[in-house]
Amino acid sequence: MIELLQYLGKTTRVGFTKLGRGTYFLLQTISGIASVLLRPRLLINQMYSIGVLSFLIIIISGLFVGMVLGLQGYYILSDFGAEETLGVMVAASLVRELGPVVSALLFAGRAGSALTAEIGLMKATEQLSGMEMMAVDPIKRIITPRFLAGLLSMPLLAALFSTVGILGGDMVGIGLLGVDEGAYWSQMQAKLDFQDDIINGVIKSIVFGFVTTWIALFEGYDAIPTSEGVSRATTRTVVNSAFSILGLDFILTALMFGDN
């Protein structure tokens, strides 16, 4: 019994210490934003490696998710003779939920893990220490540009995911199953609200981008500088990001759509 209490106490203490370190790290990162904006080249390089290099996985996944939504939606809606609202169903599911959530999960797997491994290895090979000794702040030079790039890339990637998904739904719904093209697009335009659907989706993806990039960078920076330490940190990034994305999605959905 005592051992259990000790274990609980220790775990809680370790958890809170880490949260404290993480928060301090985040504040330091944010304080570097002004200096990064003065050197946009650093940001653009990171936008390329974090955002642009994630295009392929986002486009292919978005396409398949949209196509599956088209198929499943058609089978259910056609039972009620409502297959013309297929466009609304596909677009609303993507813009409100699947776009932000699935693209954030993919982002954590593709870009988040890469960030953790990169920063962790930089720490293990003394590159961060070396930078400090050259009087260059590694947070401002390395961490903040990546943080900003993640924050800005995520909503753009989610928008790309949703757009490609809607086109995937179009391909299956109109091209394969014969839904009326005019109905697919006009119903979508009529029923989707800019504020309720699109803006809320964008807010979600900004929150997910913030949390995922923060977790990825902090895990890398806080990693034990050995091969095993970096590998564990990379795993933690993916797992913790997935939990945070799904948990936050529930909270945000409840806040945004709860009173409807």
Next chain:
Amino acid sequence: MDNSVNSPNSLVSVRNLSFSRGNKKIFNNISLDFERGKITAIMGPSGTGKTTLLKLIGGQLIPEQGSITVDGQNVHKLRRAELYTLRKRMGMLFQSGALLTDMSVFDNVAFPLREHTSLTESMIRTLVLMKLQAVGLRGARNLMPNELSGGMARRIALARAIALDPMMILYDEPFTGQDPISLGALVHLIKSLNNTLGLTSIIVSHDVRETSAIADYIYLISEGRCVDHGTPSQIQKSASEWVQQFMTGAADGPVHFHYPAKDYADDLLSSGKRY
């Protein structure tokens, strides 16, 4: 022994320094002086905290007690911006080289210049080529760090360390794991850079022969204390058995070959227990 040496000409002085990691006392009230324009070596067995000492001098770690002054400034009393200004005048050569792996050799050497100066690219090019020429690797400027041998990486890192013309360089185990030719090149480089650029060098090492060959003064550290200090010839003649064992590399002596254990015969005969 009294290990406080007061020298008016010292660039770095460590006073009554104590530092622990966990329960292990790494330094116990140690005082050292590093004279301007000289090569001073800190030697001692692995795990005596030699690298830790360099990190303390560079302000990356904070001592429990005591002070470290560099060029008259107490490193651990400085504000962040002041510490960074001081660090621009210190070069450090890490054991691994610590080159930035996503940049070419040229960009690595140019890195401190681009971060801290507003020189034009053509001036940066001239400076970088001069520094690379000094370490003999001007021809390797387009290589990436993963294409370099260990010795080359260290020489590039040295070129980067002198990019901002510092007043001193801290060397962390510069000779470890080098083939004889790279080793010779590094020994020669450290000595010639120190003399031609008027630097102050602090070398942390356990390579007795190479370090004694170029050091002006040596501190021998073990178990948190300064065991002996003096010029290389004074150290060679030291009466201390420990110093003699360290300098000659004898397998047994005051530092035993065997890790402390219970009696060998008893241990073998105590059957039935797994360990």
